[in-house]
Amino acid sequence: MRKLMTIALAACAAAMTGCQTRVQIERDEPSKILPKTEVREFNGTNVLVTTGYFVPPPHYCVTARSPLFAKESVARFAADVGENGTWSINADGYSRDLSTNAVVMVKEMFSGGAQLALAIGEAYTRIAGGGAQADTALSVAQKVYSFFAGKGGDVSKATVTTDGGVLKVSDGSTCVQCDAAGNCSECSYTGI
Numbered sequence: 181m182r183k184l185m186t187i188a189l190a191a192c193a194a195a196m197t198g199c200q201t202r203v204q205i206e207r208d209e210p211s212k213i214l215p216k217t218e219v220r221e222f223n224g225t226n227v228l229v230t231t232g233y234f235v236p237p238p239h240y241c242v243t244a245r246s247p248l249f250a251k252e253s254v255a256r257f258a259a260d261v262g263e264n265g266t267w268s269i270n271a272d273g274y275s276r277d278l279s280t281n282a283v284v285m286v287k288e289m290f291s292g293g294a295q296l297a298l299a300i301g302e303a304y305t306r307i308a309g310g311g312a313q314a315d316t317a318l319s320v321a322q323k324v325y326s327f328f329a330g331k332g333g334d335v336s337k338a339t340v341t342t343d344g345g346v347l348k349v350s351d352g353s354t355c356v357q358c359d360a361a362g363n364c365s366e367c368s369y370t371g372i
Contacts (some may be wrong), residue, residue, distance in 0.1 A: 303347040
C-alpha cells in the first residue's frame with residue numbers, strides 16, 4: 181500500500197510541476213513592402229502617385245497564461261521585441277497564490293481508480309491477515325482492479341466489501357469476488 185501511495189504522490193507532484201506560467205510571443209504576419217503614395221495634381225486632375233516604398237514594422241502579440249491551479253496577478257506587464265528575435269519582458273507587482281482549483285485537481289486525481297485500488301488493498305489485508313506483505317497486497321489489488329475493470333465495472337461507482345475470507349467489488353451491475361490467494365471470479369450482484 182505504501183508503494184501505491186508513493187506512486188500516486190509522484191504522479192501528483194509531476195502533474196503540479198508540469199503546469200507553469202507560459203509567456204508566448206507571436207509575430208502576426210511577415211513584413212510586406214508597401215508603397216508610399218501622394219495625391220498630386222496633373223492637368224487639373226488629382227492623381228495618386230507612388231513616391232517610394234517602405235517596410236512597416238512587424239506586429240507582435242504577447243500573451244501570458246497561468247496554470248489552472250494558481251492565481252497570479254501582475255500590476256504592470258510589458259514586453260519588447262527587438263532586432264533579430266531578441267525580446268524582454270518586465271512585470272511589476274507580481275503575486276502568486278494557490279487557487280482552489282489545485283485542491284479540486286488533487287481530489288479528482290485520487291478519485292475513482294486510485295481510491296478503488298486503495299480500498300481493494302485494504303480489504304485484501306483484512307482477508308489475508310495482518311502479516312500480508314505490501315508487495316503481495318499491491319499485486320493482488322492491481323489484479324482485482326484489472327479484473328473488475330476488464331469485466332466492464334465502473335470504478336467511480338464501485339464499493340468493496342469483505343465476507344468470510346472473500347472480498348467483493350461491485351458497482352451495482354458488475355460484481356467480482358476474490359479470495360486471499362488472489363483467485364478472482366464473477367459473482368452475482370447481491371446488493372452490496
